[in-house]
Amino acid sequence: xxxxxxxxxxxxxxxxxxxxxxxxxxxxxxxxxxxxxxxxxxxxxxxxxxxxxxxxxxxxxxxxxxxxxxxxxxxxxxxxxxxxxxxxxxxxxxxxxxxxxxxxxxxxxxxxxxxxxxxxxxxxxxxxxxxxxxxxxxxxxxxxxxxxxxxxxxxxxxxxxxxxxxxxxxxxxxxxxxxxxxxxxxxxxxxxxxxxxxxxxxxxxxxxxxxxxxxxxxxxxxxxxxxxxxxxxxxxxxxxxxxxxxxxxxxxxxxxxxxx
Numbered sequence: 215x216x217x218x219x220x221x222x223x224x225x226x227x228x229x230x231x232x233x234x235x236x237x238x239x240x241x242x243x244x245x246x247x248x249x250x251x252x253x254x255x256x257x258x259x260x261x262x263x264x265x266x267x268x269x270x271x272x273x274x275x276x277x278x279x280x281x282x283x284x285x286x287x288x289x290x291x292x293x294x295x296x297x298x299x300x301x302x303x304x305x306x307x308x309x310x311x312x313x314x315x316x317x318x319x320x321x322x323x324x325x326x327x328x329x330x331x332x333x334x335x336x337x338x339x340x341x342x343x344x345x346x347x348x349x350x351x352x353x354x355x356x357x358x359x360x361x362x363x364x365x366x367x368x369x370x371x372x373x374x375x376x377x378x379x380x381x382x383x384x385x386x387x388x389x390x391x392x393x394x395x396x397x398x399x400x401x402x403x404x405x406x407x408x409x410x411x412x413x414x415x416x417x418x419x420x421x422x423x424x425x426x427x428x429x430x431x432x433x434x435x436x437x438x439x440x441x442x443x444x445x446x447x448x449x450x451x452x453x454x455x456x457x458x459x460x461x462x463x464x465x466x467x468x469x470x471x472x473x474x
Contacts (some may be wrong), residue, residue, distance in 0.1 A: 238463040242304040242312075245456045249319075250297040252449040256326070257290025259445045263438055270369060270431070272361045275347040278336045279435065282442055285329040289322050289449075296322070300456070304463065312464050316457060323453045330446030337439040344432050349378040353387040356401070357394045367403035373434070375427035376404035381417060383426070 263283040264271075271280055296318040303311030355362035370376055377383035377400070384390055384400045395401075398414040404422045405413040413421065 234466055236307075238459060238466055239304045239307050242456070242459050242463050243301055245452070245459060246297055246300040246304065249293060249300070249452055249456055252452050253290050253293025253297065255290075255445060256286050256293065256449050259442060260284070260286030260290055263442055266438070270365055270435075272359075272365050273348060273351050273369075273431075275343060275351070278332060279340075279439070282329045282332040282336065282439070285325050285332070286442060286446065289325040289329065289446075292318065292322050292325075300460070304460075307463070307467050309464050309467050312460055312467075316460050316464070319453055319456055319460070323450055323457070326446045326450040326453065330443045330450065333439045333443035333446065337436050337443070340435055340439070341432055344428055344435075348428060348431065349383065352378050352383065356387055357389040367401065369427055369431060370401070370403040370423065371408070373427055373430040374406075374423050375425050375430055376400055376423045377426050378428045379426040381422060381424050381426070 260283050263286070264280065296315060299311055299318070300315040302308070303315050351362055352366060356366055357363055381400050381404060384395075384404075389395055389401070390399075395414075396412070398412060399417045400414040400422055402408050402411065402414045406421060406423060407413065416422075417424075
């Protein structure tokens with residue numbers, strides 16, 4: 215009886231027990247592939263948010279918007295790099311590689327949360343910033359700052375608007391008061407058709423856009439910030455699953471190694 219009990223105690227692990235680590239490794243590998251795809255989305259959104267709004271960044275007095283975009287770009291690039299580590303660690307069931315992978319994933323998780331919070335918090339405060347500062351940039355920098363001038367002209371054509379709150383804002387601008395306007399009442403970029411040159415002389419509603427750009431600019435930035443925040447938190451959710459299953463895999467590998 216003693217001999218029989220010893221044999222039972224030392225018998226090899228069952229098929230159900232030995233396949234658990236392999237199943238977790240496959241699951242972590244699969245999640246890592248999804249993580250890679252999410253990283254591509256994060257990197258793409260970060261680059262898109264900068265490139266798409268590149269003209270308008272000079273009109274913002276703070277770097278909060280660009281900071282959230284740069285954080286997304288860094289996080290997306292890191293995901294591509296550490297994804298290889300995660301795949302190798304899962305396939306090889308290598309605990310050290312998996313631990314390093316976990317550390318990097320947690321770092322990226324923090325970056326994603328920070329980017330998401332910046333985007334969502336800035337969304338609620340951008341209205342005050344634009345109201346107080348955008349009008350100043352428009353009135354003081356047009357025709358004196360090349361980038362600001364190009365950004366304002368592009369905005370007025372793209373959003374089909376003129377001035378900050380109204381086209382009459384141009385009457386108080388340095389461009390007008392310093393005599394740079396010539397015969398124009400508003401810049402030609404306010405015209406519905408930017409031809410002929412000097413079309414901004416006549417401010418009739420059939421000739422120029424009369425609604426201000428402030429609300430439209432704010433609306434466009436808010437839409438971009440919502441996209442940035444949503445993507446950041448969505449990827450962070452995937453990362454939570456990656457962290458949980460990777461921790462389970464590391465623990466399972468340790469348990470199996472200790473039973474050998």
